[in-house]
Amino acid sequence: MSHPPSRRTVLLASAGSPLALAATAPGAAAATDASAHSAPRGHAPVQYAYVGSRTTKARNARGVGITVWRVGPGRDSWDLLQSVPADDGDPATPTPAGAIPVNPSFLALNPGGTRLYAVHGDATNVSAFSVNASDGTLTLLGTVDVGRRNPVHLTLDPTGRWLVVAFLAVPGCVVSLPVGADGSLGAAAGVLELPGTAGPHRSAQLGPNPHHAVFDPTGRWLVIPDRGLDRVFVAALDPTTGALTLNGPGWAQTRELEGPRHIAFHPDRPLAYVINELRSTVTTYKWNATAGILTPLEAQPSTAPWTTGDSRAAEIAVSPGGGHVFASNRSGAGDSTPGGPGPDTIGVFAVERHGGLKPVGWVSTQGIRPRFFGLEPSGQRLFAANEVTDTIAGFTLGADGRHLRPLGVVAGTGSPTCIVWRAAN
Known part of the structure; x- marks a missing residue:
């Protein structure tokens, strides 16, 4: 596999330009053993992938910032189009003029694909970019300092105004x-402080730790898994003022030490699935969209039965048809541990008639620490970002929606933490 461009290479390429356009050289987008196999083409459209990363030495990161890729319908056609350099947090390292703040770790696109937003992990900033309609590249619109530390997730409300x-x-x-x-x-227009008592974990539950904030399928409710309080909150946003208020009764309480992290809603049933980081479990909830209430139905491990080492679950998604749920597992006891030595996994679960989950199997992510994975818009392929091994691994979904067929490593880029998608014109 070709190595991703070094931080020095990207920064040199950006001289005189706030946002570096990196011409793709042969091997800039890695195609390993994946290129040795045939893959169905013509089903998934050509798209742009925007990849966020961690960049600081404090996080042992190797990312350069935000990278923009052109992704074809085949598995071996990730082409690097642009690298947007970010600060690495090291005063001894020269930072080019116009570089964005550290750790653009999570991204969001507006529905029209004309704007991209990024949070800067461990900092206090959020950035906005315009998206070039013809080639997908980014131009910085500006960065705001919210005055609160370590933003980890962002989402636009249904009106696009907030x-x-x-x-x-x-x-x-x-x-x-x-x-x-x-x-x-x-x-900032609205601030929601989250009530509750910190969970018992001595380092990961020191107080409120909201890790996700997403709107339910109706767009009426904002649902917030909180790792530190062992609660999943439900709130509402006033589309006129931006004010945020808790819905009564306000939250669903989990078992202690669950550490709820992310939530995914079923596409056509009143169900939601929460990945719990600290126990590496998945909790199934009944979702009352009228009242805005989550009711727990069951919880089960996200890891394979033969898992004996420490694990921190990370991401969750539901297949487009709603028949299966996918959950990623990261070896180790948090970011301060190396993980491994073997690859981490994505668990595949079948959604049963009552809404609960039945394990189908566990698939290697071909790397370590899949902090993020997601289905690209066609729903036919899934890509996992392996943060520690600096790779993006691809999978196709079988016709039954349950089999993840490995495509191999499709791209190499430093410390990837998020992928969002935009259709190419």
């Missing part, structure tokens, strides 16, 4: 930012 950001650092909170007509961001 960006909602979850801040993890204790005391964590959820903030709404107004979105201007040009896509730029304003100062």
